[in-house]
Amino acid sequence: xxxxxxxxxxxxxxxxxxxxxxxxxxxxxxxxxxxxxxxxxxxxxxxxxxxxxxxxxxxxxxxxxxxxxxxxxxxxxxxxxxxxxxxxxxxxxxxxxxxxxxxxxxxxxxxxxxxxxxxxxxxxxxxxxxxxxxxxxxxxxxxxxxxxxxxxxxxxxxxxxxxxxxxxxxxxxxxxxxxxxxxxxxxxxxxxxxxxxxxxxxxxxxxxxxxxxxxxxxxxxxxxxxxxxxxxxxxxxxxxxxxxxxxxxxxxxxxxxxxxxxxxxxxxxxxxxxxxxxxxxxxxxxxxxxxxxxxxxxxxxxxxxxxxxxxxxx
Amino acid sequence: xxxxxxxxxxxxxxxxxxxxxxxxxxxxxxxxxxxxxxxxxxxxxxxxxxxxxxxxxxxxxxxxxxxxxxxxxxxxxxxxxxxxxxxxxxxxxxxxxxxxxxxxxxxxxxxxxxxxxxxxxxxxxxxxxxxxxxxxxxxxxxxxxxxxxxxxxxxxxxxxxxxxxxxxxxxxxxxxxxxxxxxxxxxxxxxxxxxxxxxxxxxxxxxxxxxxxxxxxxxxxxxxxxxxxxxxxxxxxxxxxxxxxxxxxxxxxxxxxxxxxxxxxxxxxxxxxxxxxxxxxxxxxxxxxxxxxxxxxxxxxxxxxxxxxxxxxxxxxxxxxxxxxxxxxxxxxxxxxxxxxxxxxxxxxxxxxxxxxxxxxxxxxxxxxxxx
Numbered sequence: 001x002x003x004x005x006x007x008x009x010x011x012x013x014x015x016x017x018x019x020x021x022x023x024x025x026x027x028x029x030x031x032x033x034x035x036x037x038x039x040x041x042x043x044x045x046x047x048x049x050x051x052x053x054x055x056x057x058x059x060x061x062x063x064x065x066x067x068x069x070x071x072x073x074x075x076x077x078x079x080x081x082x083x084x085x086x087x088x089x090x091x092x093x094x095x096x097x098x099x100x101x102x103x104x105x106x107x108x109x110x111x112x113x114x115x116x117x118x119x120x121x122x123x124x125x126x127x128x129x130x131x132x133x134x135x136x137x138x139x140x141x142x143x144x145x146x147x148x149x150x151x152x153x154x155x156x157x158x159x160x161x162x163x164x165x166x167x168x169x170x171x172x173x174x175x176x177x178x179x180x181x182x183x184x185x186x187x188x189x190x191x192x193x194x195x196x197x198x199x200x201x202x203x204x205x206x207x208x209x210x211x212x213x214x215x216x217x218x219x220x221x222x223x224x225x226x227x228x229x230x231x232x233x234x235x236x237x238x239x240x241x242x243x244x245x246x247x248x249x250x251x252x253x254x255x256x257x258x259x260x261x262x263x264x265x266x267x268x269x270x271x272x273x274x275x276x277x278x279x280x281x282x283x284x285x286x287x288x289x290x291x292x293x294x295x296x297x298x299x300x301x302x303x304x305x306x307x308x309x310x311x312x313x314x
Numbered sequence: 315x316x317x318x319x320x321x322x323x324x325x326x327x328x329x330x331x332x333x334x335x336x337x338x339x340x341x342x343x344x345x346x347x348x349x350x351x352x353x354x355x356x357x358x359x360x361x362x363x364x365x366x367x368x369x370x371x372x373x374x375x376x377x378x379x380x381x382x383x384x385x386x387x388x389x390x391x392x393x394x395x396x397x398x399x400x401x402x403x404x405x406x407x408x409x410x411x412x413x414x415x416x417x418x419x420x421x422x423x424x425x426x427x428x429x430x431x432x433x434x435x436x437x438x439x440x441x442x443x444x445x446x447x448x449x450x451x452x453x454x455x456x457x458x459x460x461x462x463x464x465x466x467x468x469x470x471x472x473x474x475x476x477x478x479x480x481x482x483x484x485x486x487x488x489x490x491x492x493x494x495x496x497x498x499x500x501x502x503x504x505x506x507x508x509x510x511x512x513x514x515x516x517x518x519x520x521x522x523x524x525x526x527x528x529x530x531x532x533x534x535x536x537x538x539x540x541x542x543x544x545x546x547x548x549x550x551x552x553x554x555x556x557x558x559x560x561x562x563x564x565x566x567x568x569x570x571x572x573x574x575x576x577x578x579x580x581x582x583x584x585x586x587x588x589x590x591x592x593x594x595x596x597x598x599x600x601x602x603x604x605x606x607x608x609x610x611x612x613x614x615x616x617x618x619x620x621x622x623x624x625x626x627x628x629x630x631x632x633x634x635x636x637x638x639x640x641x642x643x644x645x646x647x648x649x650x651x652x653x654x655x656x657x658x659x660x661x662x663x664x665x666x667x668x669x670x671x672x673x674x675x676x677x678x679x680x681x682x683x684x685x686x
Contacts, residue, residue, distance in 0.1 A: 218524050
């Protein structure tokens with residue numbers, strides 16, 4: 001039992017770490033989709049955030065500037081997407097995919113000179129685990145939840161604040177209206193273009209931060225393609241958590257946990273590792289099926305998702 | 315009509331520019347290729363980005379070495395990176411040939427059948443394919459290196475360092491190449507501490523820094539205190555560094571990423587082979603021969619052992635290395651038992667190359683499993 005609990009603790013600690021970049025990216029994508037724009041460029045924005053965060057962190061030695069650079073880089077990527085899809089009303093799928101391709105190339109290009117470089121101690125020490133007194137003493141979940149690095153804690157706060165913002169504020173209501181029924185929102189005097197721009201940029205910044213977490217905290221040494229497809233998992237996660245920021249915490253840590261659990265179980269179980277690799281996607285399909293069976297409005301995609309808004313079409 | 319034509323031209327131009335610009339790099343003096351029939355222009359196709367700091371990086375270092383050594387003799391090189399192991403590799407090769415390449419190095423296993431096909435189509439071009447098994451008698455050969463020899467040596471270094479007797483091994487895919495590496499590493503470990511175990515975790519990917527790190531962390535949490543890897547990133551070494559443990563790298567000297575953990579790494583020196591082959595082409599003495607070089611040929615080596623190693627490691631490793639070099643010791647010499655304890659290679663016998671290339675079982679001392 002003792003041994004089991006200690007293994008469980010290890011799994012949970014790493015699951016939350018693995019889930020944190022997914023959480024940021026998922027929250028970002030929730031904002032973009034809640035205003036009606038399906039941004040498939042998450043992977044690209046994450047990579048842009050990862051490379052810019054790393055390179056600024058490396059050259060300045062400042063963790064704060066590194067994080068800010070990651071946020072800014074993700075937002076820049078999102079700006080391209082926003083301009084294409086809002087102002088030019090280009091196809092969202094194509095624009096998002098090209099953003100992913102662009103971001104991947106951008107990070108390889110900028111990262112060429114960074115390969116093999118490692119971050120200085122001044123950054124690594126800031127991102128070490130910080131114990132929260134009392135709370136971290138709770139068995140099993142204590143160390144998992146409350147003995148983590150500062151960005152993991154930031155993730156908790158950002159998720160909760162996002163939830164409050166979406167469901168408990170006037171602006172949140174407005175932004176949901178933009179995604180559900182832009183015609184009605186327009187009639188009510190909501191500035192649709194502004195709302196879309198702001199939240200897509202915010203979403204990009206979060207995706208950039210998710211990428212930055214990977215290169216600044218998870219593996220503080222530059223390697224190309226550091227995201228390894230996590231941007232795509234985030235896109236699936238948005239559906240899995242039914243566009244809900246609160247649920248996104250559970251979802252992100254669960255998906256993160258699946259990859260970790262596979263590693264711990266593989267030598268003790270007959271289940272091949274590839275099954276665990278499939279689970280996040282299987283779970284997403286399962287949720288999709290459940291949503292369409294239950295037809296509950298709360299859990300559906302924003303109605304105007306993927307459709308450009310023309311005022312004259314009303 | 316005019317407009318349509320202009321549009322079509324524009325599209326054609328843009329796509330041509332994109333295609334040729336996409337991941338292509340060229341360096342050296344291109345004009346040399348056209349000056350004489352003897353000039354060699356070598357084209358390389360890579361599975362990953364040259365900036366992976368691992369497998370493709372090592373091949374590209376080989377290319378640069380070739381350019382440095384033989385550039386004065388009119389040898390130029392060019393490369394295409396991120397070439398998938400499908401029909402696009404065939405197109406990549408043809409593109410390189412169109413650009414004047416008369417020597418092609420295809421550096422990943424999955425290109426094999428496409429190389430075979432293109433080699434028949436272009437009998438005047440010489441094709442070199444890394445890690446495959448197909449070849450012909452005229453213009454298509456395969457090449458690889460006995461990295462197992464240096465993995466064995468790195469196993470010695472790991473075992474000398476380990477206090478817990480549990481060594482972790484983060485492994486990519488369940489194919490003979492990787493299994494062979496784990497076996498030779500384990501034999502190296504057991505040559506100095508017979509009771510030590512090598513604990514294997516599969517990641518199912520060659521390249522994912524974070525996942526590789528997680529796998530290493532799982533091993534460290536399980537009590538391992540030295541981590542080895544058959545992966546293309548430094549993730550496992552960083553995990554070891556964070557947990558105050560030690561690590562054996564792979565592919566290239568990676569002491570920068572984990573300075574306090576990194577002990578040594580089995581590394582590739584592809585440049586040795588590339589220069590040798592191209593020199594033979596220049597001399598007119600080249601023959602279509604497959605190549606599986608080892609320490610002796612210089613195509614594989616062990617990176618310099620750092621101060622993180624246990625005292626005396628260098629001497630022990632050097633002694634065995636000398637024996638491998640003079641041929642008096644073979645890594646896969648019997649007796650070798652498998653995980654069940656059954657003798658697979660009898661005393662006095664040596665595992666054949668064929669058996670090594672198709673190896674699908676672990677030696678005794680490996681704690682891990684191969685999915686059937």
